[in-house]
Amino acid sequence: DSTSIKVCHNLRIPRHKSLSGLASRGKGTMGWFYGFKLHLIVNHKGGIVAAKITPANVHDTQPVSGMVVNSMDKLYADKGYISKA
Template identity: 45%
Template sequence: HRIINHLGEILALKITAGNTDDRKVVRELAKELIGSLYGDKGYLSQEVADDLAKNGVTFITKKRSNMKASVLEYWDKIM
């Protein structure tokens, strides 16, 4: 698991077993971040998004097929 910035620089890195739930590591990786965090559906959880928002991080990911879609800003959509 890694978090990179817009320049491709690694901001956070954690190596886990393949069977580790992605949602369990995202909070730890993002604890020193502010702004927007883009992730794939494996990191998607309303609880995680709420926790990140409390710390100033907007979590952006595509929704699962059984979830209600939300409107994304153009920049967030192309990222």
């Protein structure tokens, strides 16, 4: 699952100014938040193979195509990353 990176509390979204052009409101496993999502691909030893940070309103399936390379034999993910492609 993607990891949420919260920028500020939901009550302070209208007053938040430092990342207002980059951060967005999105929904994660723990509910709504304002910030970014961190997507990681790790190998069988726990080493990071690929990483990407997206605004919170980007669906989990979108950054995967830019992170996956043809040399990866198998890819395991949670339900949020499943798509027809």
